[in-house]
Amino acid sequence: MSNDAHTQGAATDTVEASGLKNLPYEAVEVSTDRLVLRPLTEDDIETAQSYRNREGVARYLLWEVHEREQGEEPFAGRRALRRLEHDGDGLVFAVEMPDANGGHSRVIGDMSVFLKSAADAQLEVGWVFHPAVHGRGYATEAAQALLRVCFETLGAHRVVAELDPRNEVSARLCDTLGMRREGHYLENVLVDGAWTDTCIHAILDREFAALTT
Numbered sequence: 001m002s003n004d005a006h007t008q009g010a011a012t013d014t015v016e017a018s019g020l021k022n023l024p025y026e027a028v029e030v031s032t033d034r035l036v037l038r039p040l041t042e043d044d045i046e047t048a049q050s051y052r053n054r055e056g057v058a059r060y061l062l063w064e065v066h067e068r069e070q071g072e073e074p075f076a077g078r079r080a081l082r083r084l085e086h087d088g089d090g091l092v093f094a095v096e097m098p099d100a101n102g103g104h105s106r107v108i109g110d111m112s113v114f115l116k117s118a119a120d121a122q123l124e125v126g127w128v129f130h131p132a133v134h135g136r137g138y139a140t141e142a143a144q145a146l147l148r149v150c151f152e153t154l155g156a157h158r159v160v161a162e163l164d165p166r167n168e169v170s171a172r173l174c175d176t177l178g179m180r181r182e183g184h185y186l187e188n189v190l191v192d193g194a195w196t197d198t199c200i201h202a203i204l205d206r207e208f209a210a211l212t213t
């Protein structure tokens with residue numbers, strides 16, 4: 001549901017780039033007012049497939065569209081994404097609603113962070129949530145927490161999200177997060193035998209800081 005060419009151009013900011021900090025970074029639990037973001041575990045596969053396999057969700061998954069047909073293997077690959085050190089590394093968090101009574105927590109989605117360029121301090125984020133929780137602010141709350149990790153903990157300069165432009169729910173989430181739509185690639189991804197478009201949304205560190213101070 002969510003995301004390279006780099007062109008060297010004239011500097012537009014007098015601040016000297018210093019790259020990402022705190023690398024290597026191991027996935028750790030992150031708490032918000034209503035949610036917990038934590039590394040995926042083996043026990044999460046059934047819950048994750050329960051929402052990822054839904055037709056209205058799976059159609060927008062770009063890099064793992066066939067997970068519903070391949071079973072545990074793609075999930076194991078995602079579960080192994082727990083460390084950021086080199087370009088291309090990733091983290092995947094389960095998003096759960098803690099049970100105040102101490103029972104089993106309810107996983108409502110998952111979120112990812114990928115290291116696009118450590119030298120250029122650029123990260124990519126993505127998310128998938130169960131349609132049943134749409135409209136309650138959970139995705140916004142979790143995504144804001146993830147952006148804080150990106151900018152405040154890792155020192156990102158720029159964070160991007162890539163998504164299918166037909167995915168209006170994710171596009172609205174990007175708007176809510178303050179991410180601007182920067183580009184629209186036509187028919188650049190082949191999904192289930194059909195060409196689909198990709199939209200790029202992004203936010204800079206100074207823009208995120210202005211929204212949170």
